[in-house]
Amino acid sequence: MSPGHLPLVESCKPAKAVMSRVGDKWSMLIVIALRDGPLRFNEIKRAAGAISQRMLTLTLRSLERDGLVSRKVTPTTPPRVDYELTTLGHSLREPVEALGRWAFEHQTSIDAAQAAFDARAGIEPITGLADGGAVKGRAA
Amino acid sequence: MSPGHLPLVESCKPAKAVMSRVGDKWSMLIVIALRDGPLRFNEIKRAAGAISQRMLTLTLRSLERDGLVSRKVTPTTPPRVDYELTTLGHSLREPVEALGRWAFEHQTSIDAAQAAFDARAGIEPITGLADGGAVKGRAA
DNA sequence: CTGGATCCTAGGCGATACTG
DNA sequence: CAGTATCGCCTAGGATCCAG
Numbered sequence A, B: 001m002s003p004g005h006l007p008l009v010e011s012c013k014p015a016k017a018v019m020s021r022v023g024d025k026w027s028m029l030i031v032i033a034l035r036d037g038p039l040r041f042n043e044i045k046r047a048a049g050a051i052s053q054r055m056l057t058l059t060l061r062s063l064e065r066d067g068l069v070s071r072k073v074t075p076t077t078p079p080r081v082d083y084e085l086t087t088l089g090h091s092l093r094e095p096v097e098a099l100g101r102w103a104f105e106h107q108t109s110i111d112a113a114q115a116a117f118d119a120r121a122g123i124e125p126i127t128g129l130a131d132g133g134a135v136k137g138r139a140a
Numbered sequence C: 001c002t003g004g005a006t007c008c009t010a011g012g013c014g015a016t017a018c019t020g
Numbered sequence D: 001c002a003g004t005a006t007c008g009c010c011t012a013g014g015a016t017c018c019a020g
Helices: A010-023 A027-033 A041-048 A053-065 A087-123 B013-023 B027-033 B041-048 B053-065 B087-123
Strands: A069-074 A080-085 B069-074 B080-085
Touching: A010 A027, A010 B013, A010 B027, A010 B087, A027 A041, A027 A053, A027 A087, A041 A053, A041 A080, A053 A069, A053 B087, A080 A087, A087 B013, A087 B053, A087 B087, B013 B027, B027 B041, B027 B053, B027 B087, B041 B053, B041 B080, B053 B069, B080 B087
Parallel strands: none
Antiparallel strands: A069 A080, B069 B080
16 A cells, blocks of 8 residues: 555555544444444443543544444433444444454463563663662653 | 443453554554564654654554564664564554555545534534634644 | 653543533 | 533653763
């Protein structure tokens, strides 16, 4: 997709945008929650677990803006609002779920790599200098 | 992968972690930059474009910790450090590139949806209050 | 050239309170 | 029930200076 010799940052701007969506804290969780059909505001909230009403509203709006989710209002009392994945939204599930599968398949490899890295960090101080060797105390 | 009736948040924690990686500002850009072979610190920097040395170092470290990138130091003067995708890193490219392709394929749909949404937002002010109607500039 | 330590700001996100 | 408005924390991430 990218020729290879040009900045490569510009060549994948649209990809960057989508990756941000995928990586943000709640979007994909909501998309997955809606995979089996429409849900109401509070149903999504319950499904997502710890999301705040503020973030749910914002995320839903933004998902709607991107055309991934549709919003249907039924002006009764109390009001009823149903959210549903659009065709575009459903199509996004495929690559996203592939990514999810990758995560599960390689979970142990990642865990192992992290453990090994952390172990090395504790053992090799800074290149021979005798250092107390705090495991990178709670600073940053 | 998730039974469907449990919180669903906990069932995909590892996926969430990976999604965050994919979604963060520089990780995938670096992974893609390394797709054709090892690069030195400043070569990656040049390829990425606007990244700060701080973020490059941090991202690289964290990629290394996750076992996606390997770091090889050649202690010459000046020092030479090569970064290369590990097998795990390469395997991640597949789902990530799939996501990238999705982004390109549906770019126009998303653009259209956003334009339509913004247009609607401009028409329906806020329940009658005359609003100037700034289009809420969406940059990055 | 590689990369650590510091400082500083924008904004993501949660908590809470209020409206229709 | 659905949604908005306000506040305040906290972290991502850029700029800069220093060191090996």
